[in-house]
Amino acid sequence: DVKVTQSSRYLVKRTGEKVFLECVQDMDHENMFWYRQDPGLGLRLIYFSYDVKMKEKGDIPEGYSVSREKKERFSLILESASTNQTSMYLCASTTHPGTAYGYTFGSGTRLTVV
């Protein structure tokens, strides 16, 4: 089974800190994604990447950046954490969403910014 591993399950950070959320997948998937999940808002796409060193903005990229130096690793960076970035962050990977497997998600990182 494809595994997507997010480095932290829970994270508490202070306002203004630089925060790194790490995601690693083990199936050589080209495509990786970062979503945030908020009650009543569903999953909203922050950034995605089709290949190493490539990145594209999603629907809500403000306040975030990403890094993909290796195919298996996709990092989400909060340059200066703010309380409105308190959320559940989900990483996903796929070869192609039209395959039988779709997206494989990690278990999420619940970030609290105080």
Add this chain to the structure above:
Amino acid sequence: QQQVKQSPQSLIVQKGGISIINCAYENTAFDYFPWYQQFPGKGPALLIAIRPDVSEKKEGRFTISFNKSAKQFSLHIMDSQPGDSATYFCAAGNTGGGNKLTFGTGTQLKVEL
């Protein structure tokens, strides 16, 4: 912008009943419509998916109905069980225009005994 609208936000169904969740989309370029199931503490997992060339797809107790002209699709869970209690997300994607999915806002389903 909410390109995929999902309803209801929450749903309570008795064991053995039918759960129905509806989604509507705006972008006619979408050609892939999956449903994801999420249990507490877990990431969403693909449940079932449909392409617009068919009007219905069934896998076990789960059925997707698709209405292309109305730009709507729905998930039906037959003989709902307490183990089906989870959050369900519909999604839509354009497989020819990249691999990103746009998700609905989610439906929290509770199946009571």
